[in-house]
Amino acid sequence: MDFNQIADGLTACLLLDTPPVALSFVQNVPASTEVLVDDVPSACALWRKAETKVFYAPAEKHFNCPIGAMVMGFDLPPEVQEGLMGFVGKMSSTNYITNDEPANIPTIPKGNNGILYGPLKDFTAEPDLILMWLTPRQAMLYNEATGSAKWAPSSPAPVFGRPACAALPIAHSPAASALSLGCAGMRTFTEISDDRLLAAVKGSNAPQLLQSLRATLDSNAAMQESYDEMKRSFST
Numbered sequence: 161m162d163f164n165q166i167a168d169g170l171t172a173c174l175l176l177d178t179p180p181v182a183l184s185f186v187q188n189v190p191a192s193t194e195v196l197v198d199d200v201p202s203a204c205a206l207w208r209k210a211e212t213k214v215f216y217a218p219a220e221k222h223f224n225c226p227i228g229a230m231v232m233g234f235d236l237p238p239e240v241q242e243g244l245m246g247f248v249g250k251m252s253s254t255n256y257i258t259n260d261e262p263a264n265i266p267t268i269p270k271g272n273n274g275i276l277y278g279p280l281k282d283f284t285a286e287p288d289l290i291l292m293w294l295t296p297r298q299a300m301l302y303n304e305a306t307g308s309a310k311w312a313p314s315s316p317a318p319v320f321g322r323p324a325c326a327a328l329p330i331a332h333s334p335a336a337s338a339l340s341l342g343c344a345g346m347r348t349f350t351e352i353s354d355d356r357l358l359a360a361v362k363g364s365n366a367p368q369l370l371q372s373l374r375a376t377l378d379s380n381a382a383m384q385e386s387y388d389e390m391k392r393s394f395s396t
Contacts, residue, residue: 166366167281170290173373174298180280181210182287182363183328185233185272189216190285193276196221202349203228203325206277207291214278222275225345231325232275233268257322266329287363289328293356299339301380302359305372306337324358331360337369 163182170180189195196217200206202225206217219234226244229236236244251257276285294302303309303319320326322343330338340358347354361369 161286161367163283163287164281166290166370167279169370170280170292170366170373173370173377174292174294174301176292176294176298178293179211180290180292181207182278182280182283183210183289183291184276184283184285184363185268185274185288186216186276186285187271187273189218189274190276199224200349201225202345203232204346205349206275208350208352210277210291211279214276214282214284216274216276218274219272225349227265227323227345228325231265231267231323231329233270233272233329235270265323266326266333268329268332287366289331290361290363290366291328292359292361293352294339294359295355296357299357299359301373301376302337303339304380305369305376306339306361307372308337308339319357327358327360331362336362336365 167180170176194213194215196206196209196215200209200221203222204225206221209215219229219232222229222232222234223236223240223243226236226240226247229240230244248257248262252259280287280290292298292302299319319339319341321341322345324340324342324346327338327340338360340360342352342356342358346352346358
């Protein structure tokens with residue numbers, strides 16, 4: 161897979177103004193890779209750092225947000241588990257979540273010691289996931305290209321919210337893609353614009369997504385001509 165070509169294709173099709181980033185869940189530090197030394201408030205904060213350089217973040221660099229560390233599938237030491245319980249208790253007491261929700265939050269399979277992050281165009285490892293920030297229009301095209309807009313006996317895949325990082329295990333699963341409205345924590349720690357949604361796609365599915373996006377653009381362009389003609393017919 162030519163990651164630079166995939167990154168260029170996704171950027172061109174969706175008119176992205178932030179670069180797609182890639183993640184790989186690994187057990188060891190890849191050779192000649194920078195290891196993150198800075199502390200960050202959350203796992204999602206690392207997505208923004210990944211827009212500019214390739215680096216490895218060990219599990220403990222994700223522990224400041226125990227929810228995110230849990231979702232990333234890391235083994236949590238006792239003090240982080242205690243912090244997780246306290247964090248969940250705070251969310252429940254403020255009615256941010258209900259008591260039965262935490263057990264249903266999806267997680268990455270356990271067994272990894274860290275995550276390799278970086279711009280997709282510069283990635284050398286096989287990415288497990290690709291993340292993109294999308295405007296509503298870009299998300300519309302992404303939704304159609306991934307098949308999530310298709311009306312079928314089973315209802316279309318939902319666009320969901322909190323926690324935003326749950327989009328990663330969903331896309332990592334057979335679903336192969338996810339679209340999230342985000343959450344208050346994500347918007348605080350990433351400082352992403354309020355008009356952006358989070359898209360996640362399984363790395364191995366990226367070539368298929370790019371092909372589908374090109375077909376989606378063609379079909380939308382054809383329909384746009386019809387819509388423009390309809391609109392003109394009502395012009396005075």
